[in-house]
Amino acid sequence: MGYPDDLKYSDEHEWVRVEGSIGTIGVTAYAAEQIGDIVFVELPGVGDTISATESFGVIESVKAVSELFAPVSGTVTEINEDLADSPEMVAADPHGDGWLIKVEMTDPSDLRSLKDSGDYELMVDDL
Amino acid sequence: MLTTPLDARHRALGARMIPFAGWEMPVQYAGLVEEHVAVRSVAGLFDLSHMGELLVSGAGAAGALDYALVSAPSRLKEGRAHYSMICAPDGSVIDDLIVYRTGETAFMVVANASNREAVVAALVERLAGHDANLRDASMETALVAIQGPESAVMLARHTDADLATLKYYAIITGTVAGIEVQIARTGYTGEDGFELYVPWEQAGALWDALLTAEAGNGLVPAGLGARDTLRLEAGMPLYGQELDRETTPFEAGLGRVVKFDKPGDFVGRVALEAVRESPSKQLVGLRITGRGIARTGYPVYLPAAEAAVGIVTSGTSSPTLGEPIAMAYLPVAVAEIGAVLEVGIRKARAAAVVVSLPFYRRQT
Numbered sequence: 001m002g003y004p005d006d007l008k009y010s011d012e013h014e015w016v017r018v019e020g021s022i023g024t025i026g027v028t029a030y031a032a033e034q035i036g037d038i039v040f041v042e043l044p045g046v047g048d049t050i051s052a053t054e055s056f057g058v059i060e061s062v063k064a065v066s067e068l069f070a071p072v073s074g075t076v077t078e079i080n081e082d083l084a085d086s087p088e089m090v091a092a093d094p095h096g097d098g099w100l101i102k103v104e105m106t107d108p109s110d111l112r113s114l115k116d117s118g119d120y121e122l123m124v125d126d127l
Numbered sequence: 128m129l130t131t132p133l134d135a136r137h138r139a140l141g142a143r144m145i146p147f148a149g150w151e152m153p154v155q156y157a158g159l160v161e162e163h164v165a166v167r168s169v170a171g172l173f174d175l176s177h178m179g180e181l182l183v184s185g186a187g188a189a190g191a192l193d194y195a196l197v198s199a200p201s202r203l204k205e206g207r208a209h210y211s212m213i214c215a216p217d218g219s220v221i222d223d224l225i226v227y228r229t230g231e232t233a234f235m236v237v238a239n240a241s242n243r244e245a246v247v248a249a250l251v252e253r254l255a256g257h258d259a260n261l262r263d264a265s266m267e268t269a270l271v272a273i274q275g276p277e278s279a280v281m282l283a284r285h286t287d288a289d290l291a292t293l294k295y296y297a298i299i300t301g302t303v304a305g306i307e308v309q310i311a312r313t314g315y316t317g318e319d320g321f322e323l324y325v326p327w328e329q330a331g332a333l334w335d336a337l338l339t340a341e342a343g344n345g346l347v348p349a350g351l352g353a354r355d356t357l358r359l360e361a362g363m364p365l366y367g368q369e370l371d372r373e374t375t376p377f378e379a380g381l382g383r384v385v386k387f388d389k390p391g392d393f394v395g396r397v398a399l400e401a402v403r404e405s406p407s408k409q410l411v412g413l414r415i416t417g418r419g420i421a422r423t424g425y426p427v428y429l430p431a432a433e434a435a436v437g438i439v440t441s442g443t444s445s446p447t448l449g450e451p452i453a454m455a456y457l458p459v460a461v462a463e464i465g466a467v468l469e470v471g472i473r474k475a476r477a478a479a480v481v482v483s484l485p486f487y488r489r490q491t
Binding site: 036037039040042058060061062063065 | 155158160352419422443
């Protein structure tokens, strides 16, 4: 599986795509594969704040509940409404249409603790 | 950590292995939902070698088991089986069991892996004074199950046994792929199916023969994940979730298993007679009509009420029904079909309605 170069990756297997001050957040292909059979996604509401490394929602398979950990801090500006009816989209296109939320980032220094695609790929290869 | 004789095969098939009751077991291969659907529509092959096989034999075996268990194994005909439980003197459940009568004076008691030692200890104590011997054959007896609507057709191609006359909850000796096994028409999936008790060292050959020959017909290896969702849809209890030392058979809706009319005393009789008409809680099925999936341990509330009245024991998104289902314990007074409740799911509450069990029943 490929990890796009324009994303930054967290050790908790979330990614962020930065466009200006807006960060789009999702889970990595590795995480989606590990979770398997995704049937439910619970996300914060627009206007909620999220904090880097802290839980901002859950993603559920038939078998289990997994927490989502924010790669960056910010205020939620948009959520992927399509996931309510089509949670399987997270696994089908984890780095694209399966995105979770967009945030107005509040601390650009959050990005410094994230990995680029090459380092992230090396990390998951060892898991 | 213990491993089954099929461990290397699971790994070669790409299974995800998890610790379960002291064993390393496959939780899924290709994917839980895919395996679940295969068992509902075609057939799946399970490794259940972690289960405990306890052999009770002797002239007094039937009477000893009538005393030790809440059911009446003495009433079983040879070659038949029933679902049973072993209870503590306080009426709580030590384990749920399948009891097979394999001979006039021979029984096989199949226990959950997690409770094998507790069941052995209780049986040793309860068999004392009876003309009955207990042998724990768990580590020499592997168990391979083939479950699903096509399982009988598939298995028939590999056995000399007459499956057409093998009734539900019956057991016979026969050969499968040339290997002598005990073939039981039992399972934990809500589908037709067979459980094959096979000597440890021949389990690999049995597994390979069935999977190699029948994979092209749709047989897939299935893990503990699918086993759990299949049994939940079928409304079957899982020890540690619906059954435990805080729960009697009556609360679990399994009072029919307790045979008060059998002669003589049995362990738990007094306590169970006392709770028979007044169980303190009742197991129910829930459909979650609100948003979210109820999971083990989530609280259940009356609508808008502050204090929880019940607790979810098992819950998932049902692959067959395509909606969230759960089992929960509720006070008897509110455990009525159609009752509207709420399940606490993290910080929110989701509406739920009490429904009859099972959630899924196969067409026969």
